[in-house]
Amino acid sequence: xxxxxxxxxxxxxxxxxxxxxxxxxxxxxxxxxxxxxxxxxxxxxxxxxxxxxxxxxxxxxxxxxxxxxxxxxxxxxxxxxxxxxxxxxxxxxxxxxxxxxxxxxxxxxxxxxxxxxxxxxxxxxxxxxxxxxxxxxxxxxxxxxxxxxxxxxxxxxxxxxxxxxxxxxxxxxxxxxxxxxxxxxxxxxxxxxxxxxxxxxxxxxxxxxxxxxxxxxxxxxxxxxxxxxxxxxxxxxxxxxxxxxxxxxxxxxxxxxxxxxxxxxxxxxxxxxxxxxxxxxxxx
Amino acid sequence: xxxxxxxxxxxxxxxxxxxxxxxxxxxxxxxxxxxxxxxxxxxxxxxxxxxxxxxxxxxxxxxxxxxxxxxxxxxxxxxxxxxxxxxxxxxxxxxxxxxxxxxxxxxxxxxxxxxxxxxxxxxxxxxxxxxxxxxxxxxxxxxxxxxxxxxxxxxxxxxxxxxxxxxxxxxxxxxxxxxxxxxxxxxxxxxxxxxxxxxxxxxxxxxxxxxxxxxxxxxxxxxxxxxxxxxxxxxxxxxxxxxxxxxxxxxxxxxxxxxxxxxxxxxxxxxxxxxxxxxxxxxxxxxxxxxxxxxxxxxxxxxxxxxxxxxxxxxxxxxxxxxxxxxxxxxxxxxxxxxxxxxxxxxxxxxxxxxxxxxxxxxxxxxxxxxxxxxxx
Numbered sequence: 314x315x316x317x318x319x320x321x322x323x324x325x326x327x328x329x330x331x332x333x334x335x336x337x338x339x340x341x342x343x344x345x346x347x348x349x350x351x352x353x354x355x356x357x358x359x360x361x362x363x364x365x366x367x368x369x370x371x372x373x374x375x376x377x378x379x380x381x382x383x384x385x386x387x388x389x390x391x392x393x394x395x396x397x398x399x400x401x402x403x404x405x406x407x408x409x410x411x412x413x414x415x416x417x418x419x420x421x422x423x424x425x426x427x428x429x430x431x432x433x434x435x436x437x438x439x440x441x442x443x444x445x446x447x448x449x450x451x452x453x454x455x456x457x458x459x460x461x462x463x464x465x466x467x468x469x470x471x472x473x474x475x476x477x478x479x480x481x482x483x484x485x486x487x488x489x490x491x492x493x494x495x496x497x498x499x500x501x502x503x504x505x506x507x508x509x510x511x512x513x514x515x516x517x518x519x520x521x522x523x524x525x526x527x528x529x530x531x532x533x534x535x536x537x538x539x540x541x542x543x544x545x546x547x548x549x550x551x552x553x554x555x556x557x558x559x560x561x562x563x564x565x566x567x568x569x570x571x572x573x574x575x576x577x578x579x580x581x582x583x584x585x586x587x588x589x590x591x592x593x594x595x596x597x
Numbered sequence: 598x599x600x601x602x603x604x605x606x607x608x609x610x611x612x613x614x615x616x617x618x619x620x621x622x623x624x625x626x627x628x629x630x631x632x633x634x635x636x637x638x639x640x641x642x643x644x645x646x647x648x649x650x651x652x653x654x655x656x657x658x659x660x661x662x663x664x665x666x667x668x669x670x671x672x673x674x675x676x677x678x679x680x681x682x683x684x685x686x687x688x689x690x691x692x693x694x695x696x697x698x699x700x701x702x703x704x705x706x707x708x709x710x711x712x713x714x715x716x717x718x719x720x721x722x723x724x725x726x727x728x729x730x731x732x733x734x735x736x737x738x739x740x741x742x743x744x745x746x747x748x749x750x751x752x753x754x755x756x757x758x759x760x761x762x763x764x765x766x767x768x769x770x771x772x773x774x775x776x777x778x779x780x781x782x783x784x785x786x787x788x789x790x791x792x793x794x795x796x797x798x799x800x801x802x803x804x805x806x807x808x809x810x811x812x813x814x815x816x817x818x819x820x821x822x823x824x825x826x827x828x829x830x831x832x833x834x835x836x837x838x839x840x841x842x843x844x845x846x847x848x849x850x851x852x853x854x855x856x857x858x859x860x861x862x863x864x865x866x867x868x869x870x871x872x873x874x875x876x877x878x879x880x881x882x883x884x885x886x887x888x889x890x891x892x893x894x895x896x897x898x899x900x901x902x903x904x905x906x907x908x909x910x911x912x913x914x915x916x917x918x919x920x921x922x923x924x925x926x927x928x929x930x931x932x933x934x935x936x937x938x939x940x941x942x943x944x945x946x947x948x949x950x951x952x953x954x955x956x957x958x959x960x961x962x963x964x965x966x967x968x969x970x971x972x973x974x
Contacts (some may be wrong), residue, residue, distance in 0.1 A: 327927035378706035414701040430643040493781045
């Protein structure tokens with residue numbers, strides 16, 4: 314019995330320490346943007362200054378769970394917003410694992426019919442959890458009280474109606490593009506969009522701080538013109554080590570290098586975390 | 598057999614495992630011309646299959662050096678809930694899914710998965726990277742339900758009910774508890790072996806007889822092979838029996854009273870007995886595995902106890918259950934850190950194509966050495 318009390322007292326002590334430590338670390342009233350290292354795929358986790366959690370895409374498998382485990386306090390099992398930029402498995406599958414373990418308040422995606430068993434499983438999970446589901450179009454915005462806004466820049470409703478009659482398309486061109494703003498800090502999340510898609514929304518874009526390079530750095534992801542408009546200070550490529558597609562391409566890497574944009578890759582550094590107070594930002 | 602198209606109906610009797618984007622299960626193919634074949638089936642992760650499901654599998658068989666395989670066959674679920682066995686399995690499976698959901702909604706991953714593995718041997722939620730780290734650092738066995746789980750379940754139930762019931766009835770209930778637990782844990786060979794041995798020990802108490810563990814082990818082995826001879830080629834079966842054999846026969850050769858030393862010796866004894874099986878099936882051995890085992894194994898019974906009580910309470914009194922699960926979190930973090938560090942350190946010996954002659958030779962030498970020691974004592 315004495316031993317049981319000792320063990321329990323040690324465990325309570327340690328749990329207390331973890332609570333304090335994680336509170337200081339994760340609830341620091343700053344914006345955290347994490348490009349999760351999920352191999353060949355995309356998963357971006359955002360923790361807002363007020364402690365709301367946003368996930369854009371879930372990667373090809375359950376690695377995203379470990380990323381959430383690393384960047385969320387252990388008692389927080391709610392994602393306020395979850396977005397699927399387009400239903401390819403390297404963006405989708407991990408969301409199923411997330412939906413099984415976390416309460417998701419709002420789920421947003423593009424209007425596409427996708428008959429794959431993984432997509433059906435995701436929708437089934439979300440329905441079981443009574444998650445509110447929305448189709449996202451240009452100008453839709455999530456506004457959070459702590460000063461964060463997440464705005465959909467692409468696609469427009471007209472474009473979806475024209476290009477995916479019946480909502481069925483397998484083109485990367487139909488990938489959602491999101492702009493995150495917090496005071497002076499702006500970050501652009503591009504899913505698997507092509508440079509040509511970004512050009513279509515040129516008028517809405519200006520200089521940004523952070524760019525998630527589209528489509529794992531494939532050849533048609535960026536052009537010089539697009540980079541001139543965005544002129545990001547830092548760019549991140551979410552890509553798997555030795556992937557079979559040859560991502561990221563030398564063309565994109567050179568383009569970023571020529572523009573002197575600091576570029577980080579998940580296959581080289583693991584999770585990439587940017588922390589900002591709305592004025593300045595730093596890489597953790 | 599290679600390239601042959603087959604189609605058969607079978608009940609899924611142990612829980613399919615999910616790793617990454619794939620799901621693997623083992624099916625028994627019964628046919629007039631043969632006694633039954635054990636086929637490993639690899640399929641996509643969705644739709645998810647559960648034990649208790651009755652399925653029709655159609656596809657092409659391929660031969661591999663680890664036995665018969667079917668890649669992505671067509672799998673249809675057949676509804677046949679009239680069978681009592683099946684509806685029984687299905688209702689236990691509902692409880693199992695409920696427990697998985699409670700744990701994974703309380704703790705972050707991989708802590709929740711690790712705890713589920715330690716308490717119930719539930720592995721289908723294990724993240725791929727962590728799964729690999731457990732394997733390479735030689736502590737994968739902690740997430741297989743086995744002897745320690747059965748001892749705790751049986752012991753807990755019989756002590757609890759002995760307060761207000763006759764001893765024999767309490768022991769009887771603990772036997773039922775062990776059977777229930779084995780099904781809940783997914784009926785893998787290791788848990789079946791441990792349950793048979795556990796039930797023998799507990800029933801011997803009712804009859805007032807002593808049992809020899811080795812007799813129990815032999816009986817469990819013969820019984821299981823009698824029902825399903827194809828089990829002999831199952832890695833889990835081989836590992837479970839060899840490890841138990843090692844703990845029963847090799848460990849007593851080293852006499853110690855020190856608790857920590859004794860635990861390390863258990864690991865060493867189990868490893869001596871299982872090494873060739875590990876090498877032939879996984880082709881790797883971590884030089885740190887004894888160290889890693891020594892560092893983490895002490896935490897396993899504590900986690901089993903607190904987490905197990907937490908699991909039961911979470912079904913009745915959710916907040917208190919959750920608190921106990923949270924209390925496991927510091928130990929789980931410690932466990933994960935050690936396993937992940939060891940995974941990063943590497944120190945892995947990779948051996949490709951370990952020939953069967955060496956395996957057989959190794960066991961001959963081992964048995965010979967054990968007999969010599971036996972003779973001396």
